[in-house]
Amino acid sequence: MTRPDRETIHAALRAKGYTLFESPRGYDLNIVAVRSSEPEPGTFDDWLTVNWRAGEGWQGLAFPVTTDPGRHWLDHPVHPAGTAVLIPGQYRSSHRIAKHKGRYDALCQRPGRALPVWRNGMRHEDGYGLNLHRAAASGTTARVGRWSAGCTVFANAEDFALFMGVCRIAARLWGNAFTYTLLEVGDLS
Numbered sequence: 001m002t003r004p005d006r007e008t009i010h011a012a013l014r015a016k017g018y019t020l021f022e023s024p025r026g027y028d029l030n031i032v033a034v035r036s037s038e039p040e041p042g043t044f045d046d047w048l049t050v051n052w053r054a055g056e057g058w059q060g061l062a063f064p065v066t067t068d069p070g071r072h073w074l075d076h077p078v079h080p081a082g083t084a085v086l087i088p089g090q091y092r093s094s095h096r097i098a099k100h101k102g103r104y105d106a107l108c109q110r111p112g113r114a115l116p117v118w119r120n121g122m123r124h125e126d127g128y129g130l131n132l133h134r135a136a137a138s139g140t141t142a143r144v145g146r147w148s149a150g151c152t153v154f155a156n157a158e159d160f161a162l163f164m165g166v167c168r169i170a171a172r173l174w175g176n177a178f179t180y181t182l183l184e185v186g187d188l189s
Helices: 006-015 071-075 157-174
Strands: 030-035 046-054 057-066 089-100 104-109 115-119 122-127 132-134 152-154 178-184
Touching: 006 030, 006 046, 006 178, 046 152, 046 157, 057 157, 089 115, 089 157, 104 157, 132 157, 152 157, 157 178
Parallel strands: 030 178, 132 152
Antiparallel strands: 030 046, 046 057, 057 152, 089 104, 089 178, 104 132, 115 122
């Protein structure tokens, strides 16, 4: 999948009736991931984009990620019903800056806010701990491995650090609540 551009992402948000954050005040973030049409477990084959208005113009970044669990967790699920795969949608104020597994700042799912997931092809309303975080602490990770049990995971640690820097600025301006949107590549046409 090629890197999606801002205009295409915004058109998809509008077509789905999702909120597009457009405050000219700045750093009103649109955090949107796009899942590949043929996801391959274990690969960073998806994209995460973050766009915001800056006065009359727009700023934006895009990063390779996975929005799918790694092969390890698909083969060895922790949950008895199977490993969680987030269902595409827009999840308003679903995430905040907090410690991922108590170790480092990431965008973590807000406590008490379950998200809808697929588990072995069945819909469940019990998705917890679906964070946006990095794989290794430095460099670029080639395979997902055990890094994702349903989270959105950045392949490159420096990309993740840049993303979190933008999120910290947004939190100072707008508060520590972030909307996360997951699209499928088919939504971009």
